[in-house]
Amino acid sequence: MNSRPPIVGVIVVAAGSGTRLGADKPKAFVDLAGRTVLERSLSSVFAMQREAQVVVVAPGDLLAEAEEITSHAAGAAAASISVVAGGNTRQLSVARGLAVLGDSIRIVLVHDAARALTPAAVFDAVVTGVAQTGSGIVPGVAVQDTVKRVDDDETVVETLDRSELRSIQTPQGFPRAALADAYAEASIEHTDDAALFAAAGHTVSVIDGDQASFKITTPWDLRRAEGLLSAETPPAGIRIGIGTDVHAFDDAAELWLAGLHWPGERGLSGHSDGDPVAHAITDALLSAAGLGDIGTVFGTSDPRFAGAHGDVFLAATRLRLEEEGFVIGNVAVQLIGNSPRFSPRRVEAEALLSGLLGAPVSVSATTTDGLGFAGRGEGVCAIATATVSRQYS
Numbered sequence: 001m002n003s004r005p006p007i008v009g010v011i012v013v014a015a016g017s018g019t020r021l022g023a024d025k026p027k028a029f030v031d032l033a034g035r036t037v038l039e040r041s042l043s044s045v046f047a048m049q050r051e052a053q054v055v056v057v058a059p060g061d062l063l064a065e066a067e068e069i070t071s072h073a074a075g076a077a078a079a080s081i082s083v084v085a086g087g088n089t090r091q092l093s094v095a096r097g098l099a100v101l102g103d104s105i106r107i108v109l110v111h112d113a114a115r116a117l118t119p120a121a122v123f124d125a126v127v128t129g130v131a132q133t134g135s136g137i138v139p140g141v142a143v144q145d146t147v148k149r150v151d152d153d154e155t156v157v158e159t160l161d162r163s164e165l166r167s168i169q170t171p172q173g174f175p176r177a178a179l180a181d182a183y184a185e186a187s188i189e190h191t192d193d194a195a196l197f198a199a200a201g202h203t204v205s206v207i208d209g210d211q212a213s214f215k216i217t218t219p220w221d222l223r224r225a226e227g228l229l230s231a232e233t234p235p236a237g238i239r240i241g242i243g244t245d246v247h248a249f250d251d252a253a254e255l256w257l258a259g260l261h262w263p264g265e266r267g268l269s270g271h272s273d274g275d276p277v278a279h280a281i282t283d284a285l286l287s288a289a290g291l292g293d294i295g296t297v298f299g300t301s302d303p304r305f306a307g308a309h310g311d312v313f314l315a316a317t318r319l320r321l322e323e324e325g326f327v328i329g330n331v332a333v334q335l336i337g338n339s340p341r342f343s344p345r346r347v348e349a350e351a352l353l354s355g356l357l358g359a360p361v362s363v364s365a366t367t368t369d370g371l372g373f374a375g376r377g378e379g380v381c382a383i384a385t386a387t388v389s390r391q392y393s
Ligand code: CTP
Pocket: 013, 014, 015, 016, 017, 018, 019, 020, 021, 027, 028, 057, 086, 087, 088, 089, 090, 091, 093, 094, 111, 112, 113, 114, 115, 215, 216, 217
């Protein structure tokens, strides 16, 4: 880590209102899969190889929130950070950012916070481009659609040569002094910084951008970004667990099975109410989340669970998982034994268990053709599997 002041400044403009997105807050502050759009943009900025001064331009009434998001995104990155209020147009917002760059800054990148998924490598490539050429450098991608010029009646006037066209993204990079002069001279609104820079007579070159850099403008774009982020979650994001439980018949006990009371049926012995379905599900959920098993979590000596029915274990297990940030995907459990006949109450049991866990629970039942302890009618067994996933962090 060098202690020399940075020569690169990154201005992240986030002061727009996001009219086309139509959310209840400005676009940069909208949630994108568990983190704000601004934080996601900034995490790429802070992942740059080069150290940079980072300037966030935010709506005047959200400066404190923007500061909190920025310092959270910076984490341990040793960066100089400023948060300033934007203006009524994007161009004014960039100008506000330029005004607070430190004296050491030689290369400036301007980035739309709305391009939340731009990879850090694009930022580094733009810096390198500016350093090597002294020109303006913008990331761009080939245009996929055929582009036509139309007149006021939507009548096609001409088809443009797509091979000559690029869709231009941000971050756009410039030599600092030339950009500051171009801004000082600008008398009209330009659609991007490169247009303003070119209007002052400077050269701008395009380097390869990234499809992930698309600008989040409409609700559809936000959903697309969410889809990309969830697709990134590795398959290991879904975790599977297994649980088995066996209880012996006890003619003196009441039968509790799958959270239901079964009057007149042979009961099962065991700590708590001897409900193997509820206990197998509990073990499967804890195993999926890597949180141990029913014995370690609920302890056979814990008086809260002596005589407790399945609903107590299941509600406590769900709470335990939620505390750790897990959501339950689904649970499947199979009961193996000669009695009771389960199918008449399957729907009732599934509804009860699904309600307790807030996730679909399916219960099936089978016999073992007279073989083994279950076949001899000595007891019943339940085997459960469960899936859980961690919520976005
Ligand atoms: N921006 C800004 N200050 C403004 C207007 C826009 O800092 N006065 C920023 C936005 O926050 C965004 C980027 O410029 O990160 C690109 O602008 P755009 O996508 O148009 O965002 P909004 O102006 O917020 O959206 P809309 O045009 O739909 O209102």
